[in-house]
Amino acid sequence: MELLLAVTVGWLYACGLYLLLRRTLAQVVIGLALLTNGTNLLIFTAAGLVRGEPPLIGGGETALRAGTADPLPQAMILTAIVIGFAIQAFAMVLAYRVYRSVGSDDIDALTTTEPPPPPVKVQAEEADG
Amino acid sequence: MSLLLALPVVLPLAAAVAGMLTLGRPRWQAPIGLAGSGALLAAAAALLAWTWREGIHVLEVGGWPAPFGIVLVADMLSAVMVTVTGAVGLAATVYSFRVVDDGRLRAGYYAFIQVLLMGVSGAFLAGDIFNLYVWFEVMLMASFVLLVIGGERPQFEAGMKYVALNLVGSVMFLSGIGLLYGATGTLNMADLAVRVAADSAEARYATVVAMLFLVAFGLKAAVFPLYSWLPASYHVAPAPVAALFAGLLTKVGVYALLRVFTLIFTQDAGYTRELLFWISAATMVSGVLGAAAQQDMKRILSFHIISQIGYMTMGLALATPLALGGALFYMVHNIIAKTNLFFIAGVVRRLRGSYELRELGGLARAHPWLAATFFVSAMSLAGVPPLSGFFAKFIMVRAAIETREYAAAGVMLGVGLLTLFSMVKIWTEAFLKPAPAGAVSEGVVGAPSWVPVLAFAALAIAMGVGAEWWWRPMAMAGEQLFDRQGYIDAVLGGAR
Numbered sequence: 001m002e003l004l005l006a007v008t009v010g011w012l013y014a015c016g017l018y019l020l021l022r023r024t025l026a027q028v029v030i031g032l033a034l035l036t037n038g039t040n041l042l043i044f045t046a047a048g049l050v051r052g053e054p055p056l057i058g059g060g061e062t063a064l065r066a067g068t069a070d071p072l073p074q075a076m077i078l079t080a081i082v083i084g085f086a087i088q089a090f091a092m093v094l095a096y097r098v099y100r101s102v103g104s105d106d107i108d109a110l111t112t113t114e115p116p117p118p119p120v121k122v123q124a125e126e127a128d129g
Numbered sequence: 130m131s132l133l134l135a136l137p138v139v140l141p142l143a144a145a146v147a148g149m150l151t152l153g154r155p156r157w158q159a160p161i162g163l164a165g166s167g168a169l170l171a172a173a174a175a176l177l178a179w180t181w182r183e184g185i186h187v188l189e190v191g192g193w194p195a196p197f198g199i200v201l202v203a204d205m206l207s208a209v210m211v212t213v214t215g216a217v218g219l220a221a222t223v224y225s226f227r228v229v230d231d232g233r234l235r236a237g238y239y240a241f242i243q244v245l246l247m248g249v250s251g252a253f254l255a256g257d258i259f260n261l262y263v264w265f266e267v268m269l270m271a272s273f274v275l276l277v278i279g280g281e282r283p284q285f286e287a288g289m290k291y292v293a294l295n296l297v298g299s300v301m302f303l304s305g306i307g308l309l310y311g312a313t314g315t316l317n318m319a320d321l322a323v324r325v326a327a328d329s330a331e332a333r334y335a336t337v338v339a340m341l342f343l344v345a346f347g348l349k350a351a352v353f354p355l356y357s358w359l360p361a362s363y364h365v366a367p368a369p370v371a372a373l374f375a376g377l378l379t380k381v382g383v384y385a386l387l388r389v390f391t392l393i394f395t396q397d398a399g400y401t402r403e404l405l406f407w408i409s410a411a412t413m414v415s416g417v418l419g420a421a422a423q424q425d426m427k428r429i430l431s432f433h434i435i436s437q438i439g440y441m442t443m444g445l446a447l448a449t450p451l452a453l454g455g456a457l458f459y460m461v462h463n464i465i466a467k468t469n470l471f472f473i474a475g476v477v478r479r480l481r482g483s484y485e486l487r488e489l490g491g492l493a494r495a496h497p498w499l500a501a502t503f504f505v506s507a508m509s510l511a512g513v514p515p516l517s518g519f520f521a522k523f524i525m526v527r528a529a530i531e532t533r534e535y536a537a538a539g540v541m542l543g544v545g546l547l548t549l550f551s552m553v554k555i556w557t558e559a560f561l562k563p564a565p566a567g568a569v570s571e572g573v574v575g576a577p578s579w580v581p582v583l584a585f586a587a588l589a590i591a592m593g594v595g596a597e598w599w600w601r602p603m604a605m606a607g608e609q610l611f612d613r614q615g616y617i618d619a620v621l622g623g624a625r
Contacts, residue, residue, distance in 0.1 A: 020297070028293055035300045042304055046311030073310065076259055080303055083266045087299075090273055091292050098289050101282040110286040 005045040012038030023107045025095045032091060036084035040077045047073035133179060134188035134201045136172035137211045137250035141165050141218075141243040148240030155234040159226055162239030166222040169246055170215030173208070180208040181602060185609065185619035187256065195620050196320040200256035202620055205606035206457060210253045210384055213464050214377060218246040220585060221373040224472055226577035228369060228479075236278050245271035245373065252381050256620060257316045258306055258393075261385060265302070265349070269295050272378060275370045276362065287362035294358040298348035305341035312338070319620035321393045322613055339394035339401060346389070350382025352442060353411035356435045360419065363434070364427040364484075368475020371427065375434050376468035380460055383441045387456065390445055391610045398448070405446035410540045413439030417547040426474045426484040426559065429551055430467070433510065436544060437463045440525055443537055447528050454607025455524035458600060462509070462517040462592055469506040469585035473499065476582065477559060479572040486555065491564030498579075500560050502586040507556060509589040511549035517592035520600070 012034050019031025050069040057064060102109050144165025151157045180186060180203050188201040203211075222242060229238050248268025255261040273295075277288040310316060312334055313324040325335045348355045359379070363371050390401060416436025423429045441463070444456025474484060476499060481489055493500040509516035522545055529538040592599050609615055 020293070025289070032293065032296050035297070039300050039303045039307065043307030043310070046307045048311065070314075072316070073307075076306075076310070076316075079259075079263060083263070086270065087266070087273075087292070087296055090270070091289075091296070094273075094277065094285060094288055094292060097277075097280075098285045101285055110289065 001049055001051075002045060005041060005049070009038050009042045009045060012041065025098060025105050025107060028107065029088070029091050029095050033084075033088050036080070036088065040080055040084070043073050043077050043080070131186060131188045133172065133176050134186060134203055134254060135190070137169055137176065137215070137254065138201075138247055140168040140172055141247035141250065144168070145240045145243035145247065148243060149237060152235060152237055152240075155231055158234050158237075158239045159222075159229075162222045162225075162242060163219075165239075165243045166215065166219040166246065169250065170212070170219050173212040173215040173250070176203055177208040177212045177602070180205055181605070185616060187620050195256075196315055196317045199260060200317065200620060201254045202256035202318075202616070203254060204609045204616060204619075205602055206384070206387065206610060207253045209457060209461065209602055209606060210380070211250050213461055214246060214249050214253070216588075217373060217376040217464060217468050218242065220468065220472070220581035221369045221376075223577050224372070224475070224581045225369045227575045228367060228475070228578070230279075232280075233278050233367075236274075238275070238278060241271045241274045241278070242373065245275065245377075249377050249381055253384060256318060258309070258318055258321065258389075259316045261318075261388075262299070262302055262306060265381070265385075266299060268378070268381065269299070272374060275373075276366050279367065281365075283365040287365040290358050291362040294348065298345045301341050301348070302345035305338045305345060308341070309335075309338045317620065318388070318392055319617045322395075322617055323621070325393055325396055333397075335394060336397045336400065339390070339397070342389055342394070343386070343401070343404070346382045346385045347408065348382070349379065350386060350438050350442070351379050351412075351435050352438060353408050353415055356412070356416070359435060360428060360431045363431045364425065368471060368478065372468045372471035372475070375430070375471050376464045379434055379438055380441075380464060383438060383456075383460060386442060387445055387453070387610065391448070391453065392613050392616060395613065402446050402448055405442055406534070406537065409439045409443035409446055410537065411439075412436065412442065413540055413544040417544050417551070420551045421547060421554075424486050426477065426486060426489070426555060427471070428484075429555060430470050430474060433470075433548065433551070434467060436548065437467065437510070439544070440522070440541060443541065444525060444528065447532050447534060447537065448611075449528055449532060450604070450607040450611040451524065451531065452528035452607070453610040454600070454604045455521070455528050457606050458524055458603040459521040461599075461603070462521040462589070465585055465588050465592065466506045466509045466518060469502065469582060469589065470510065472578070472582050472585065473503045473506065476574050476578055479574055479578075481564075482572065486558035488565060489559040490562045491560075493560040495564075499582075502582050503560065504556065505586045505589055507552035508549075509593065511552050512545045513549070515593045517589050517596070517599075520593060520596040524600070 016031045016034035016038060019027045047070055053068040055064055055068045055071045099105055144161055148158055148161045185204045190199045245268055248264050248271060251264035252261055255264055273292055276291060277284045313321060315321055315324060351359045363374055394401060413436050416432050420429045420432035440459050441456045444452040478484055509518040512518040512522040526538045526541055
């Protein structure tokens with residue numbers, strides 16, 4: 001089971017990175033989603049998998065039995081899912097607004113903020129003088 | 130009394146909630162923001178004084194003892210950084226008073242500044258690594274919103290790049306946390322320090338995780354190969370937001386590097402320090418060269434953020450008490466000078482309607498006070514005595530010479546000269562040369578903008594003239610960072 005999950009995590013990271021490197025905004029957003037979900041699975045796998053032993057202390061016992069599941073990674077993943085979801089929602093809306101204002105889904109069209117963008121007006125002046 | 134540790138997080142949270150609940154009443158927003166920032170500064174100053182007198186403090190949130198429960202820890206590094214956060218937050222809030230339009234107010238501008246301050250303070254005080262991640266995300270989400278609030282096309286484009294790259298950094302950070310937890314079974318930083326040092330068989334594994342953290346924090350701190358998002362995004366934000374980002378956000382990354390590489394990952398120090406050394410040198414040089422190539426005032430300043438980060442991580446690479454204290458001194462000096470330069474750039478923009486150097490000019494004659502404050506901040510950044518930057522660089526160079534890293538000292542001095550060059554470029558172009566014809570459109574700048582500018586210029590002078598006095602808490606922080614056992618005992622010792 002660990003092996004299967006490990007391969008899944010690696011596959012999600014690979015697909016996520018591949019999509020991040022694409023030129024389409026929508027693919028970048030999906031890539032980010034795959035990466036965050038891969039990370040959640042990674043935490044789950046790295047902390048060790050236990051089947052059928054919930055972390056509950058039974059009546060009359062004072063401590064957890066050996067080999068029970070560790071609840072902490074699950075709490076961590078829960079937090080990470082909430083944060084990841086919020087950011088993905090934000091990124092989707094942002095990508096939509098970028099698409100609306102730029103009129104293109106192509107990342108190479110996002111050039112207005114890049115360092116040296118000589119303004120067209122100034123270029124024309126230089127050509128004249 | 131130890132509840133004082135929670136106040137830097139709770140006060141901005143209260144102000145943010147109050148701001149969100151009164152979104153329909155724009156007139157209430159600024160006073161609420163002011164109250165939140167002011168209260169944060171007061172609480173942080175009290176915390177700093179308390180830590181200065183009595184050493185490292187620990188608050189066990191929820192009453193669980195240290196390795197199991199969540200802790201907030203304040204040593205001198207945290208206390209100094211939280212205090213500076215309060216000062217920058219207050220200055221940015223005051224500066225925003227007449228700048229922010231009604232649309233931004235209704236979108237919760239001041240409330241999101243409070244959320245940002247909460248995230249930054251929380252990150253500085255977090256005693257376990259997962260909470261550090263959570264505070265990072267709180268801070269990042271607030272910064273995403275502040276960057277795109279206002280809704281102009283460049284803001285969306287910059288925001289997209291900023292969000293995507295920061296999310297990649299967060300994924301790396303979280304992966305590192307997962308692997309570290311899988312290997313050691315703990316999240317508490319002091320406990321991690323003990324276990325990573327003890328598990329010599331796992332030291333190699335810990336180095337792998339350390340590299341994940343180095344990339345994640347390096348991305349947030351904008352070090353050499355990972356900084357491309359910064360000059361592509363910071364300059365689109367309105368001046369007070371850019372100042373806040375420039376002052377605080379990258380420094381949280383530096384703080385995390387300082388904390389993690391002095392406390393936890395000391396098992397393979399030779400390797401990580403060598404790597405940090407080259408990264409720092411490359412960061413300094415490439416940042417300052419990038420700045421020299423720009424013609425836009427805000428872009429020059431953005432590239433300088435990167436260059437200055439290199440000095441701070443160099444302190445970590447040298448890793449002596451003097452160098453670590455020097456890195457903190459440098460960080461405080463840089464926050465003061467850099468924030469003020471962005472404030473001044475905003476004032477210039479409102480006076481003349483542009484950040485482009487070729488469209489500016491004649492400001493020294495028309496606005497001598499503005500010129501004076503810019504001169505103080507810029508020369509401080511470049512390291513001209515007797516301003517704060519001189520002593521910051523002096524301490525760093527001295528630390529480099531003491532450890533016989535003469536190459537580091539040389540790079541620091543050379544980059545200082547190049548910094549001076551690009552600051553002089555802004556000075557001559559924007560302030561000294563006669564104003565280009567037809568470019569003068571005098572805007573109005575109110576007192577709320579002048580007060581933070583003058584206050585921060587005064588701080589830059591005070592930090593230079595009274596360097597001895599300012600150095601004492603920083604030196605103490607350096608000693609505390611170097612002596613990791615003190616931190617471990619304070620957190621795990623249980624007894625307050």
